[in-house]
Amino acid sequence: MAQKLRAxxxxxxxxxxxxAGSNAWYSIDASLMAQRLxxxxxxxxxxxxxxxxxxxxxxxEVRSGDLVLLxxxxxxxQQPDSLGTTExxxxxxxxxxxxxxxxxxxxxxxxxPLKLERLAPVVRRFSIPQxxxxxxxxxxxxxxDRLHTDAELASWRGGWKLNVAGAMAxxxxxxxxxxxxxxxxxxxxxxISFPVQPSESVADVRELDVWRKLIEQWAHHQGVxxxxxxxxxxxxxxxxxxxxxxxxxGCRAQNTERYAAAISAMTLSRP
Numbered sequence: 001m002a003q004k005l006r007a008x009x010x011x012x013x014x015x016x017x018x019x020a021g022s023n024a025w026y027s028i029d030a031s032l033m034a035q036r037l038x039x040x041x042x043x044x045x046x047x048x049x050x051x052x053x054x055x056x057x058x059x060x061e062v063r064s065g066d067l068v069l070l071x072x073x074x075x076x077x078q079q080p081d082s083l084g085t086t087e088x089x090x091x092x093x094x095x096x097x098x099x100x101x102x103x104x105x106x107x108x109x110x111x112x113p114l115k116l117e118r119l120a121p122v123v124r125r126f127s128i129p130q131x132x133x134x135x136x137x138x139x140x141x142x143x144x145d146r147l148h149t150d151a152e153l154a155s156w157r158g159g160w161k162l163n164v165a166g167a168m169a170x171x172x173x174x175x176x177x178x179x180x181x182x183x184x185x186x187x188x189x190x191x192i193s194f195p196v197q198p199s200e201s202v203a204d205v206r207e208l209d210v211w212r213k214l215i216e217q218w219a220h221h222q223g224v225x226x227x228x229x230x231x232x233x234x235x236x237x238x239x240x241x242x243x244x245x246x247x248x249x250g251c252r253a254q255n256t257e258r259y260a261a262a263i264s265a266m267t268l269s270r271p
Contacts, residue, residue, distance in 0.1 A: 023246070
């Protein structure tokens, strides 16, 4: 996180700052987006379990004229009060740092529920916004893109399902809402978008419209724009590197172009 925040601080004026989980980390090429938008772009997306904390920290760094893009994973909207079990599981394991981190991710995540008693102190510490250590910015690295371990990780393909909203009536995100309010007060623009998703995981496209309507309603209450659509960020399983969240480089450019086009079409007024 420290490296990402340093990149935010060192970028020029009128920055575009992308904040979300690793879904956005692996699905947006900051250099390509900067070329298309003719302004500095910082991909400040981090580990899924640290995304909300990163949004809070970026809210302290934004300047007037910045645009913060939040293509948050759908799961982020379902755990408003704390890190929750899903996020906490990402924080537990040291072997993310090894060259075989992709396989380690699956092993760790699948066994995580059996180790929840060890998570209790981690969750308490990371649920406090002021907590600043340790820096976990390198737990997921581009080494996975070089390894391209499709064969070993084929087990999720065809079996992953969209996390549907179900009976969710509205989104309530106190931490994100407070951070967005602070960004707007500092003169920044905020745009909400949608994460990449394997098209094979969506059994009923109407489920995507449920998410779209929920997110649009929530964004309207925050006074921010929604750009793009869930359907524009559907990609076949073959586009994903190692998990149903990470696009490999071959499809990343196409997705980046879609985000850039959506941002270009925005009408920006005073925050």
